[in-house]
Amino acid sequence: DIVDSIAAALAAGPxxxxxxxxxxxPxxxxxxxxxxxxxxxxGAQGSAIARALVALGARVTFVTGPAQVPPPDGVQVVRVQTARQMQEAVTQALPADAAVFxxxxxxxxxxxxxxxxxKKDAAGTLPVLEFTENPDILAEVAQMGAGRPALVVGFAAETDDVVAHARAKLARKGCDWIVANDVRPETGIMGGDENAVTVLSAEGADSWPRMSKDAVARKLAARIAQALST
Amino acid sequence: DIVDSIAAALAAGPxxxxxxxxxxxPxxxxxxxxxxxxxxxxGAQGSAIARALVALGARVTFVTGPAQVPPPDGVQVVRVQTARQMQEAVTQALPADAAVFxxxxxxxxxxxxxxxxxKKDAAGTLPVLEFTENPDILAEVAQMGAGRPALVVGFAAETDDVVAHARAKLARKGCDWIVANDVRPETGIMGGDENAVTVLSAEGADSWPRMSKDAVARKLAARIAQALST
Structure with a gap:
């Protein structure tokens, strides 16, 4: 209707x-x-990306775990705690033109x-925790048949051999891009205001200089807009 | 000196x-x-207790893990992450007239x-985590010889048999009081604004009605002031 048309015209980003x-x-x-x-x-980098996508005119569904940084304005927020809840929320949020994990x-x-x-048992023995795999949300969406987003972007937080691990992850998951970063404690990236990422795709690896997480978000949003327009 | 005397007179709480x-x-x-x-x-209950003690004129050293609730004004804050760091900070903070854990x-x-x-290993096997005991800070301070605070207060967060577990903890740790509460998820206490506690001591068990964490803190601070004055 006319209200939607006006809103769309006002928000006419790419x-x-x-x-x-x-x-x-998390x-x-x-x-x-x-x-x-x-x-x-x-949650700082994810919030910044969502904000940058909204600034370019996108309608954003923002599925967030218990982050320290609040969601940006102008997105639809879905709050979850566990990986299984996140999987369910992602399924509900589809279809989408692009998905950024x-x-x-x-x-x-x-x-x-x-x-x-x-508690400790009567003999004072400590527990031993065994684990089971969580759903692989990125791989599931990247490998969907019908209804797959045109662009699926994953992230890789690594402590060593960052680009090699990210390259392997790109192939294993079947996504279009991996945004890789180095989260060794001495980089100060995890929990900090800056990020230094390499964006990997079938076309190659694009290493960006260290910059604010907001600047990384704007650069990534611009690249997403370009990819969806071609 | 005279400045201290004036400050003390102005803050002449119990x-x-x-x-x-x-x-x-945490x-x-x-x-x-x-x-x-x-x-x-x-961290809501601990912050409220520290604030209530300051309001009664105490000098408070506040050793805090990564809490969601900020420390109150007027305390000396020591920030830690792990139990071992907390043990070290507690040792540094002593001597004290009372200690509230x-x-x-x-x-x-x-x-x-x-x-x-x-990472998963090459065979895709998930990790198994084994544990070791952290230092028992409450027991260590409660069982000190020389230099033990006159009053040592522990807390017990339980999900079942709250008072029985707390009574056993009081005896095992050697502290003077245990403030016990029921943290079953359905109570909404953990992470919420209210608390329902039972204060156990050698004199018996005192169950307080459910009230705000601020009200619990004021009641506990008043009880601490009374205990230290007798």
């Missing part, structure tokens, strides 16, 4: 009319009612979550 | 001149550079922290 799914933040995988396994993602999803969860607080 | 140590928040125990084990403590310290940590991100 991503106007496109629906983009962005995942962000997941929390429960061990028992009081303990969980988490990872150090602050910036969340640091736990690869595994505790095999047997218990409903009472774990 | 805890004026007393140094109280308060621990608060601890984070690293698994590898990107993953850690955490617990659901928000409101932190949800992890009972155990991963036996072998690794410095590279854990």
């Amino acid at each position: 991503l106007s009319g496109q629906h983009i799914l962005v995942t962000s933040g 997941t929390h995988e429960p061990i028992d009612p009081v303990r969980y396994i988490a990872n150090r993602s602050s 910036a969340a640091a999803v736990a690869d595994w969860r505790v095999a047997r979550e218990v409903t009472s607080k774990i | 805890l004026s001149g007393q140094h109280i140590l308060v621990t608060s928040g 601890t984070h125990e690293p698994i590898d550079p990107v993953r850690y084990i955490a617990n659901r403590s928000s 409101a932190a949800a310290v992890a009972d155990w940590r991963v036996a072998r922290e690794v410095t590279s991100k854990i």
